[in-house]
Amino acid sequence: MAFRRTEHHRGRRVLATLLFLLAPAAAAEPDRFSASELERIASHGPWPTAWMRDPGNRVSANPAAVHLGYRLFFEPRLSANGRVACATCHDPARGFQDGRATARGLTDGVRNTPGLFDVRQQRWFGWDGGHDNLWSASLRPILDQGEMGGSAGRTAHVLRGSAALACHYRQAFGKAPTAGDSDLLVNVAKAIASWQETLLSPPAPFDHFRDALERKDVAAAAAYPAAARRGLKIFLGRGQCATCHAGPNFTNGEFGDIGVPFFIKPAGVDPGRQGGIKRLLANPWNLLGAYNDDATGGNTTGTKFVRPEHRNFGEFKVPTLRNLTLTAPYMHNGSLATLRDVVRHYSDLDEDRLHADGERILRPLNLSEAENADLVAFLESLSPATPLPPPVVPAPVPACRAP
Amino acid sequence: MKSPRHVPTAGAARRPLATLLAALAGLSGALAMLPAASAAEPKLPIFDAHVHYSHDAWDRTPPKEAIAILRKAGLKRAMVSSSSDDGTQKLYAEAPDLVVPSLRPYRKRGEISTWVRDETVIPHLEDRLRKFRYAAIGEFHVYGSDADLPVVRRMVQLAKQYKLWLHLHGDSDAIERVLVQDPEARILWAHSGFDRPEAVRAMLRKHRKLHADLAFRNDHATGGKIDPAWREAFIEFPDRFLVGTDTFTPERWYYIAEHADWSRAWLADLPKDVAERIGWRNGENLFASMMATK
Numbered sequence A: 001m002a003f004r005r006t007e008h009h010r011g012r013r014v015l016a017t018l019l020f021l022l023a024p025a026a027a028a029e030p031d032r033f034s035a036s037e038l039e040r041i042a043s044h045g046p047w048p049t050a051w052m053r054d055p056g057n058r059v060s061a062n063p064a065a066v067h068l069g070y071r072l073f074f075e076p077r078l079s080a081n082g083r084v085a086c087a088t089c090h091d092p093a094r095g096f097q098d099g100r101a102t103a104r105g106l107t108d109g110v111r112n113t114p115g116l117f118d119v120r121q122q123r124w125f126g127w128d129g130g131h132d133n134l135w136s137a138s139l140r141p142i143l144d145q146g147e148m149g150g151s152a153g154r155t156a157h158v159l160r161g162s163a164a165l166a167c168h169y170r171q172a173f174g175k176a177p178t179a180g181d182s183d184l185l186v187n188v189a190k191a192i193a194s195w196q197e198t199l200l201s202p203p204a205p206f207d208h209f210r211d212a213l214e215r216k217d218v219a220a221a222a223a224y225p226a227a228a229r230r231g232l233k234i235f236l237g238r239g240q241c242a243t244c245h246a247g248p249n250f251t252n253g254e255f256g257d258i259g260v261p262f263f264i265k266p267a268g269v270d271p272g273r274q275g276g277i278k279r280l281l282a283n284p285w286n287l288l289g290a291y292n293d294d295a296t297g298g299n300t301t302g303t304k305f306v307r308p309e310h311r312n313f314g315e316f317k318v319p320t321l322r323n324l325t326l327t328a329p330y331m332h333n334g335s336l337a338t339l340r341d342v343v344r345h346y347s348d349l350d351e352d353r354l355h356a357d358g359e360r361i362l363r364p365l366n367l368s369e370a371e372n373a374d375l376v377a378f379l380e381s382l383s384p385a386t387p388l389p390p391p392v393v394p395a396p397v398p399a400c401r402a403p
Numbered sequence B: 001m002k003s004p005r006h007v008p009t010a011g012a013a014r015r016p017l018a019t020l021l022a023a024l025a026g027l028s029g030a031l032a033m034l035p036a037a038s039a040a041e042p043k044l045p046i047f048d049a050h051v052h053y054s055h056d057a058w059d060r061t062p063p064k065e066a067i068a069i070l071r072k073a074g075l076k077r078a079m080v081s082s083s084s085d086d087g088t089q090k091l092y093a094e095a096p097d098l099v100v101p102s103l104r105p106y107r108k109r110g111e112i113s114t115w116v117r118d119e120t121v122i123p124h125l126e127d128r129l130r131k132f133r134y135a136a137i138g139e140f141h142v143y144g145s146d147a148d149l150p151v152v153r154r155m156v157q158l159a160k161q162y163k164l165w166l167h168l169h170g171d172s173d174a175i176e177r178v179l180v181q182d183p184e185a186r187i188l189w190a191h192s193g194f195d196r197p198e199a200v201r202a203m204l205r206k207h208r209k210l211h212a213d214l215a216f217r218n219d220h221a222t223g224g225k226i227d228p229a230w231r232e233a234f235i236e237f238p239d240r241f242l243v244g245t246d247t248f249t250p251e252r253w254y255y256i257a258e259h260a261d262w263s264r265a266w267l268a269d270l271p272k273d274v275a276e277r278i279g280w281r282n283g284e285n286l287f288a289s290m291m292a293t294k
Helices: A002-022 A024-028 A035-042 A063-073 A134-143 A152-160 A163-173 A184-196 A205-215 A226-236 A273-282 A301-305 A339-347 A369-380 B017-032 B055-060 B063-072 B086-094 B121-131 B144-148 B150-161 B172-181 B190-194 B197-206 B228-236 B250-267 B272-293
Strands: B046-052 B075-081 B099-103 B136-142 B165-170 B187-189 B210-213
Touching: A035 A205, A035 A226, A063 A163, A063 A184, A134 A184, A152 A163, A152 A184, A163 A184, A205 A226, A226 A369, A339 A369, B046 B250, B046 B272, B055 B063, B055 B086, B055 B250, B063 B075, B063 B086, B063 B250, B075 B086, B075 B136, B075 B272, B086 B099, B099 B121, B099 B272, B121 B150, B136 B150, B144 B150, B144 B172, B150 B165, B150 B172, B165 B172, B165 B190, B172 B187, B172 B197, B187 B190, B190 B197, B190 B210, B197 B210, B197 B228, B228 B272, B250 B272
Parallel strands: B046 B075, B075 B099, B099 B136, B136 B165, B165 B187, B187 B210
Antiparallel strands: none
């Protein structure tokens, strides 16, 4: 009897779910979803997505390279003053960000440090997309005089000074790290990239909700807070946020001008994507160059055809919305301190800053305070519900383990 | 992963020395084929027909600094409009030899979509037209049947009365409606309406006093090479096109010089006479001359 009652309840729940999912009036309800909305919710998953190695990096997923990259990511001796490592700005405890408005390496920078979770999924790298591959993007800060100020010679010295590092380099690349090796820096960057490719964010509350809807598991879906649900409706509907923040990683991987000022101090402007494309095309380490390990050239299409346009001036990358609670402040220049500020930016959008024939989807959302809070609740649901453990330390390869 | 300060310059490390030498030899050969005077030839002057200097621009880039930007970019002249008009007047006072004033119907930014139904626009225009000299009214935004609204009609009359150009950002329908109101109206079609070159040519054929600027569009040239359909348009109507940056945010003042260089690059792909006309002579003939003769 108890079994039957349970079945009966389950049956009612399924019926309620179907009504919940498909009721014609659902779109008008503050926290119910229409069939169209459900379809769009499904498009933001599943998470995590399938991982694929980078064909442009021959040591992508190579265990020796991953271990070497991990060690070098935290290695301050690569920098000119011996005190700045990749991890100085990309702090694992902060979603591989630094919590500052703009980065500080050897000197102060002008852009906000992006987090590194799920970086393997990106198509362009850096706020301006000045790189078309992760290893090239990882190489630049090592040499940049304002960030680490390093060099090939310094890097080779660090590698040769450690039997374990030198061994992993040999295992990964088949040769010793010599000071005169012109490939050395690129190889080091490829190793660092191979480690960053392993940084994957775990499913967030939204993912559990999305998966529960897919399974038609009402009980599990009910655990998703009502405020986040209402915020999700705004995200999909009035906000049109999903137009750019699309797919499982909540980004279309491209660039936009959302009306954030881009002056820099003390004078001048940050040209954003327009400057990024010019740097990309001039970069000897882009995918059109000799260091791309993809013999098919299948990964070069974007770089072959991208050209700077007037509209790119002041455009910045559409960032992922995952892990935002770990990576404040926000925007390319860190000018917005909180997620509430970000939502308010879109709510009170200054249309005068947008070209009349530019970002046509952007209009002030004119959200109430309650709606603002709902949208923030949804954004927060894209971050892990509990603190993330430190990244897993990749094991040394057997050939390089100390006897 | 953050903002770059220096673009790496190392490269070609894998290329054998012989390849590099061969490349250098080829380069010197190519250089030898360039006209000898090209290195010393002065930059093509540019008449920038689409510059705004609104309140947030003059807050950030004061007139002296703004004029320095225009001169450094090698502009022969710039047609400037602003919201409010005070910005235009500040710049014109600073450099009357460089600035060609145009009067926007907007008293502040944010009136782009409301002005056509705002009757207070008219006394604003009348007042400014009595007080100051202009070559044009605009840039203003109007689409389709809105061009027949009373505020727009009165503005068209004012342009006729003061013998001014209309710098119109809108579709071909709006252009047609204005030309019904005043068949002799002289219109500078902002952004060439973002229309395809064939459609722009059709409009230019149909309306002999219609001119078009190429601001904020890239489709006519890539990497200094002109799109074939646009080339036909430029060759057919060398006296009807102008270039322009469109400084719709204050930051874009820092793009004026780069835009001028970008324009010079694609203009160089045209016969010299056509390039000069589109680059600056058309602007001089149509607008600057008006300021000189008043």
